Amino acid sequence: MCDYTPTDEHAVKLFQGIQKRDKISLSRAITIVESAAEQHQKIANELLKLCLPYQGKAFRISITGIPGAGKSTFIEALGKLMVNEGFHLAVLAVDPTSTISKGSILGDKTRMETLSREDNVFIRPSPNRGMLGGITKSTYEIMLLFDAAGYDYMIVETVGVGQSEIFIRLMVDCFILLLIAGAGDELQIFKKGITEIADIILINKADGSNQQVATKYAEEMKRAIHFLALEKSTWKTPVFPISAKSMWNINRVWDTIKSFQQQIKASEDLKQRSNTLKVDWFRFLLKERVVETFFSNPQIKTEIERLEKMILNDSLSIYEAINQALKKLEDNS
Ligand SMILES: Nc1nc2c(ncn2[C@@H]2O[C@H](COP(=O)(O)OP(=O)(O)O)[C@@H](O)[C@H]2O)c(=O)[nH]1
Ligand SMILES: [Mg+2]
Helix, strand or coil: CCCCCCCHHHHHHHHHHHHCCCCCHHHHHCCCCHHHHHHHHHHHHHHHHHHHHHHHHCEEEEEEECCCHHHHHHHHHHHHHHHCCCEEEEEECCCCHHHCCCCCCCHHHHCHHHHHHCCCEEEEEEEECCCHHHHCCCCHHHHHHHHHHCCCEEEEEEECCCCCCHHHHHHHCEEEEEECCCCCCHHHHCCCCCCHHEEEEECCCHHHHHHHHHHHHHHHHHHHHHHHHCCCCCCCCCCCCCCCCCCEEEHHHHHHHHHHHHHHHHHHHHCCCHHHHHHHHHHHHHHHHHHHHHHHHHHHHHHHHHHHHHHHHHCHHHHHHHHHHHHHHHHHH
């Protein structure tokens, strides 16, 4: 299956554990992939090479919405249906408390207590380092580990902030937007064009006295986006109300996901989109890596400090300082 000859024993051991879907091996592997330490990166590279032939095995879903929209509650509800049908599920959860607690013990509260007890489910709370609302540079690589572990579905929970939605969209097969009626924020989301990149839009908390409002809001949004996306692809983004808490319409979401999955297989334009997204994501990560390599170089760091001092005492223009910093990069290479 894989003609790559591995050299690192540690990576091979982890890989074997991952293939058995051993949760401890998976957790360790994720920690290594996320680590910036040089010896870890070496193992991570070996490990990811071993996993590469399995890329794309699992169907990738993202759930995006503002904090409090009910993403975790929804994942727990949907996850139950997946598990009931015998599927294996991996979740990357964003923990809203982890920014406050700075990754302390509170960071384990993902509010998916029932789901996390299932044998066929693996939940990893994201350390949320602030980049792109829960998405980190390692997210794509972690997904590759899940592919190798033979998960059928993976769900990434993300908080929609700024430009992050676009990057999340690049990484998954199915982008689900979770909104709540009357939050005010969704208007802003709407304007930013996020609805155009969503594959499924759900209006959550459609229960009790809120059900009518949520249903009306879903109808309005459906009309608006279908009007905007006249000649989009073969897929017409479904919009409907749900209640994650009372499990209302969650079956309908699950059915919609499955039919979207079928459509991706069958339709050329959706396949094409997925390939474009892969290349875009590669370019994005490459840019990130270039910036990181540049700023972590000790000589460049020293040079930048020197240049900043000169900018502050007006002995150098910003433009000239940029040229000098880049010159340092050329000298180093
Ligand atoms: N009434 C109602 N409350 C919900 C629903 N889904 C989530 N909640 C509540 O909304 C709050 C935030 O939910 P959570 O899943 O943590 O949101 P997240 O920040 O988007 O992950 C919690 O108090 C949930 O119990 C729902 O469908 N109906
Ligand atoms: Mg959450």
